[in-house]
Amino acid sequence: MKTRSLLMLATTLTIAGQVQAADLTISCGAVGAELTLCKEGVARWEAQSGHSVEVVSTPNSATERLSLYQQILNARSGDIDVFQIDVVWPGMLAPHLIDLDEYLPKGTTDDFFEAIVDNNTVDGRLVAMPWFTDAGVLYYRKDLLEKYGLAVPTTWEQLTEEARTVQAGERQAGHKDFWGFVFQGRAYEGLTVDALEWIASYPDGGTIVNDAGDITIDNPQAAKALTLAASWIGDISPQGVLNYTEEESRGVFQSGNALFMRNWPYAWDLVQSEQSDIRDKVGVVALPAGGADGHSAAVLGGWNLAVSRYSEHPQMAADLVAFLTSPEEQKRRAIEGSYNPTLPALYQDKEVLAAVPFFGTLYTTFTSAIPRPSAVTGDKYPRVSNAFFNTVHEVLSGKIDAAQGLASLQSELERIKRRRW
Amino acid sequence: MSLEAVLGVIVALVLNAHFRGRTLVRAAMLIPWAIPTVVSAKIWAWMLNDQFGIINHLLMALGLIDAPLSWTADASLSMWAVIMVDVWKATPFVALLVLAALQMLPSDCYEAAKVDGIHPVRVFFRVTLPLITPALLVAVIFRALDALRVFDVIYVLTSNAASTMTMSIYARQQLVEFQDVGYGSAASTLLFMIIALVTVVYLYLGRRQLGGGS
Numbered sequence: 001m002k003t004r005s006l007l008m009l010a011t012t013l014t015i016a017g018q019v020q021a022a023d024l025t026i027s028c029g030a031v032g033a034e035l036t037l038c039k040e041g042v043a044r045w046e047a048q049s050g051h052s053v054e055v056v057s058t059p060n061s062a063t064e065r066l067s068l069y070q071q072i073l074n075a076r077s078g079d080i081d082v083f084q085i086d087v088v089w090p091g092m093l094a095p096h097l098i099d100l101d102e103y104l105p106k107g108t109t110d111d112f113f114e115a116i117v118d119n120n121t122v123d124g125r126l127v128a129m130p131w132f133t134d135a136g137v138l139y140y141r142k143d144l145l146e147k148y149g150l151a152v153p154t155t156w157e158q159l160t161e162e163a164r165t166v167q168a169g170e171r172q173a174g175h176k177d178f179w180g181f182v183f184q185g186r187a188y189e190g191l192t193v194d195a196l197e198w199i200a201s202y203p204d205g206g207t208i209v210n211d212a213g214d215i216t217i218d219n220p221q222a223a224k225a226l227t228l229a230a231s232w233i234g235d236i237s238p239q240g241v242l243n244y245t246e247e248e249s250r251g252v253f254q255s256g257n258a259l260f261m262r263n264w265p266y267a268w269d270l271v272q273s274e275q276s277d278i279r280d281k282v283g284v285v286a287l288p289a290g291g292a293d294g295h296s297a298a299v300l301g302g303w304n305l306a307v308s309r310y311s312e313h314p315q316m317a318a319d320l321v322a323f324l325t326s327p328e329e330q331k332r333r334a335i336e337g338s339y340n341p342t343l344p345a346l347y348q349d350k351e352v353l354a355a356v357p358f359f360g361t362l363y364t365t366f367t368s369a370i371p372r373p374s375a376v377t378g379d380k381y382p383r384v385s386n387a388f389f390n391t392v393h394e395v396l397s398g399k400i401d402a403a404q405g406l407a408s409l410q411s412e413l414e415r416i417k418r419r420r421w
Numbered sequence: 422m423s424l425e426a427v428l429g430v431i432v433a434l435v436l437n438a439h440f441r442g443r444t445l446v447r448a449a450m451l452i453p454w455a456i457p458t459v460v461s462a463k464i465w466a467w468m469l470n471d472q473f474g475i476i477n478h479l480l481m482a483l484g485l486i487d488a489p490l491s492w493t494a495d496a497s498l499s500m501w502a503v504i505m506v507d508v509w510k511a512t513p514f515v516a517l518l519v520l521a522a523l524q525m526l527p528s529d530c531y532e533a534a535k536v537d538g539i540h541p542v543r544v545f546f547r548v549t550l551p552l553i554t555p556a557l558l559v560a561v562i563f564r565a566l567d568a569l570r571v572f573d574v575i576y577v578l579t580s581n582a583a584s585t586m587t588m589s590i591y592a593r594q595q596l597v598e599f600q601d602v603g604y605g606s607a608a609s610t611l612l613f614m615i616i617a618l619v620t621v622v623y624l625y626l627g628r629r630q631l632g633g634g635s
Contacts (some may be wrong), residue, residue: 061580067597074600124545177472185494186580240471240491243579253473382598390583397496 009237024050026068026082026319028063029303030057031246032266033337038084038324041333045323051316062086063190066382069093073308081311082320086189087134087302088278088374088381090120090127098307099125103318112342115348118376120304127306129325130342131332135369136197136287137362139253139261139271143281144170154296156228156288159260159296163236166259175257180236180247183262185396190245191389193299195264198225200370201292201408208388209373209413213421217388220409225290226395226402233396239387244394247344262287264301268356269338284358286365300338300369334359340366380421389414424508426561429515430553434545436516437523447520454513462577465506469493469578497583501576503585510574511567515560517625522556558627562620569616588612 030036035057042053047168058065066089073096082202085093100108109117109126116130138159140152148166153159163180170178171226184190199205205221233239241249245264250270253261256277260265271282303326307317318399323329330341344367346352353360391409397401436447452459468475471491478485492502526549534544572589579585586594592612596605 065599070600071597188580238489238491240472240489240494243471243491243494245423248470257472379600382600385596387593394583399496 009164023054024081024311024313024320025054025056025079025356027056027058027069027159027322029060029082029084029270029350030045031060032054032250032270034266034339037337037339041329042320043325045320048323049316049319053320057079057186061186061248063382066092072309076310078308078310078312080312081317082309083306084303085128085306086373087116087300087304088189090304090306091124091374091380092381093306094122094127096126096309097127098309098311098314098318099127100129100234100307100318100321101126103191103306103315104129104322105309106321107327109346113344115367116302116304119371129306129321131303131325132307132330132339133342133366133369134264134266134303134340135298135362136193136262136301137265137298137358137365138285138287139263139267140283140285141278141281142283144259152285153260153389155292155294156201156225156290159288160228160232160236161230165261167236170259171376172180177257179238179252179258181232181262182241182244183258184236184245184249185233185237185241186243186245187389187393188245189385189389191392192385193301195226195388195392196370197262198229200289200299202294205290207373209384211376213376213417214399215410215413215417217413219223219407221290221404222314223390223402225408226349226392226405227310230396230398230402231254242393259273263330265338265340265356265358267338268358269336284362284373287361296365298363298365298369300371304344309310312400377421380419382415383416384413384421387416424504424566425511425515426557428508428512429560430519430557432512432516433519433523434452434549437518443533450516453510456511457575458573461510462506462574465502465509465580466493467504468633493579499579503578505576507571508570508576510571511564515557515564518556518560519553522553526552562623562627565619565623566616569619570612588615 010078018392026038026042028035032044035055043056045052058068064131066086069083069085069089070093077347083093083097090097105111109129111131113133116133117126119124120128122131136398137397138153144166145152145162148162150162150171153162159181167180169180171275173196185194199222202221202225204219205225206219208215208217210216233241235329238252244266249261250260250263250267253263253267254276256337265284268284270276272279287298305315307321309351311317325342327346330339330343331346331349331352333339334341334346335351338356340359341352347359347363359366372381373384377384385410391405394400432450436443436450467473469492471477471489471494474489474492477486477489481489490498492498518543530548530552531544534548539547544635571587572587572593573583575587576590588608589612591609592605595608599605
């Protein structure tokens with residue numbers, strides 16, 4: 001009896017296994033509404049193509065996600081066919097990815113942002129298709145700025161002042177948990193992005209590493225930017241921000257406990273959702289500039305779809321990628337989840353603009369976003385980023401002052417550079 | 422670790438006493454040890470959250486603190502947060518080993534002590550403690566090795582933050598994040614050798630002490 005049921009179980013498993021063998025597997029992020037949108041998109045492709053696809057979700061932290069991918073790819077495993085990869089990874093992961101030009105019809109990439117396509121082309125091979133782009137933006141509470149008669153901040157200094165005023169006022173009014181500004185301060189890739197935005201917004205604050213590969217981080221403007229940021233902790237930002245990623249900061253902002261938030265466009269759809277406490281009270285602008293003669297700087301983010309070289313069905317996987325990056329699918333994602341399309345044409349689409357008004361007003365922010373130094377540092381980028389966010393984290397925690405931190409960062413980066421990047 | 426040992430012995434003594442519902446309490450005590458570490462660490466991470474965490478809420482309600490503490494972000498607190506969670510998790514393990522030893526203790530020693538009218542605290546230090554020392558030493562060595570190679574609790578609670586980085590987290594960072602197999606392997610091997618060395622020294626000292634005592 002027992003043997004028979006075991007036998008039946010084994011047969012069922014084998015059959016299930018055979019059906020599974022024809023499947024594709026795609027990895028999708030799960031930040032905000034990402035996973036739901038991905039599943040819906042995949043379901044539409046399944047209905048159209050007749051193939052079945054399994055969606056696996058990955059860690060929210062980009063740093064952890066990269067580690068997972070590298071483990072899978074270094075083991076030459078075909079477990080995941082389609083990878084959702086960050087805009088800074090094509091250089092690192094290129095050897096493990098197929099050249100999509102060989103599988104997709106000619107001219108597929110013509111309508112996309114050229115800068116992202118270039119970013120995804122490594123040694124003449126198109127290793128990933130742009131899926132959505134990202135740039136940091138500033139979310140603010142319209143109702144509160146109005147209440148205190150304040151203008152939308154254009155410099156970080158102004159943001160600090162206004163946050164302080166409103167925070168003091170709101171706390172006096174009995175809102176004890178209210179904070180001025182939340183961002184991503186955990187020691188991870190997100191902090192690299194946030195801190196680079198502060199530094200790059202100051203005149204001559206510059207980059208971590210410039211395009212020629214020279215280390216440019218140790219300069220007085222960068223120190224000024226980090227000193228200001230460090231002064232926020234405990235003043236206008238909760239100390240807990242030092243352990244926040246995107247979703248934790250959104251949690252604080254969306255429950256009405258913060259005046260400003262630095263985040264990616266994806267948060268728009270969620271703060272405007274039915275369940276949100278601050279629906280219709282939120283505005284989005286470009287990030288503030290560093291001082292009066294600075295300029296707003298947003299760091300380029302965004303995710304791409306790539307096909308693993310170890311996939312058993314590269315053509316099928318490439319078709320799925322083409323479908324998910326198609327104009328219809330990107331439009332749906334823009335409207336339902338406020339994910340930035342990678343097709344310039346969609347920024348003029350009326351329905352898209354009605355759903356996400358700032359796609360129109362911040363168009364230049366998205367097209368002129370500054371990249372992280374991943375291209376020039378190549379496979380040393382994780383080390384560079386790690387050294388940078390750890391230094392910034394220590395400065396923010398008040399363990400060292402900015403100038404001292406940047407000086408030791410400079411020498412640490414030089415040590416990394418000595419092993420060639 | 423010493424906290425775990427002390428708490429573990431106390432819990433074991435309590436559980437060794439006869440009272441109603443003892444089986445239930447024994448089962449309940451094991452829960453922290455039975456939950457997968459990643460799950461319990463995530464639960465703790467939420468309880469310790471600076472804005473929504475229940476720990477801050479309770480402390481505020483009791484009037485012990487007047488502003489929420491950021492347990493996992495503040496470098497001076499995060500180490501204590503990690504220690505607290507680890508103690509919470511590992512105490513049942515120590516208690517279990519000590520409890521096993523307690524149940525095998527000969528009752529004649531206690532009867533003799535009772536007849537002589539010796540104070541219970543004295544009985545504990547002079548009779549119970551020496552008799553359970555071997556078990557306690559085993560528990561401590563297990564916990565020492567665990568503590569040296571600890572990874573999951575800290576990785577979930579504070580990720581890569583430099584203030585709570587352990588040797589395992591360092592080795593993983595080199596191996597996985599930086600893809601530096603040579604350096605990472607060297608770090609892992611060094612970790613192994615440190616643990617081996619600690620074990621050998623500990624066992625040697627432990628045996629000598631026990632030998633000297635008898």
